[in-house]
Amino acid sequence: MRFFRGAPVPRVHLAAVLAGVTIVTLSILPSTPRASLGESEPVNNYTFSKGERCFLKKINGLRHRKGKRRLDADKQLGYVARRHARGMARNGSIYHDGDLGSTVTRWRRLGQNVGRGGGCKSLFRAFKRSSGHRANILGTWKHVGVGLDRRGGNIFVMHIFQSKRNPGNIYSYP
Numbered sequence: 001m002r003f004f005r006g007a008p009v010p011r012v013h014l015a016a017v018l019a020g021v022t023i024v025t026l027s028i029l030p031s032t033p034r035a036s037l038g039e040s041e042p043v044n045n046y047t048f049s050k051g052e053r054c055f056l057k058k059i060n061g062l063r064h065r066k067g068k069r070r071l072d073a074d075k076q077l078g079y080v081a082r083r084h085a086r087g088m089a090r091n092g093s094i095y096h097d098g099d100l101g102s103t104v105t106r107w108r109r110l111g112q113n114v115g116r117g118g119g120c121k122s123l124f125r126a127f128k129r130s131s132g133h134r135a136n137i138l139g140t141w142k143h144v145g146v147g148l149d150r151r152g153g154n155i156f157v158m159h160i161f162q163s164k165r166n167p168g169n170i171y172s173y174p
Contacts, residue, residue: 046075052146054120059137066138077145080169081158089149089156105168111136111161116154136161143167
């Protein structure tokens with residue numbers, strides 16, 4: 001799903017199941033209540049998890065192979081993405097954040113990918129095979145945040161792409 005400041009973008013619903021991986025892109029699914037990270041989240045030492053770093057590496061690897069600039073991993077975007085991934089995992093379903101444009105601050109353009117699958121490699125392969133997800137991964141962005149949660153043998157993941165320097169979020173974190 002992509003957002004442009006000041007101009008609504010038509011959205012369509014597309015769901016695909018590839019090798020046990022479910023992906024939703026460009027969706028009109030309703031937003032759900034915001035998820036909280038919980039008390040165990042390190043407040044002053046936010047870092048991307050091993051699984052999140054796997055997606056960041058794969059995103060920038062694909063971009064490099066296609067002659068695109070490397071995206072900066074952004075903790076503000078990662079924090080928002082992780083909150084959303086935890087909410088999807090808790091609900092057992094994937095959906096876009098319809099309020100992303102209000103949650104992320106200081107932005108001009110935003111994009112998001114969400115998915116559920118068995119692991120980073122198989123899920124990223126499915127993202128690459130989906131034209132909408134691949135377009136977001138290879139878009140003209142500057143920053144990316146990845147959030148992930150594991151539940152019931154699956155990972156739930158969200159990528160947030162942003163084009164303006166120094167994105168922030170309404171949570172004033174990290």
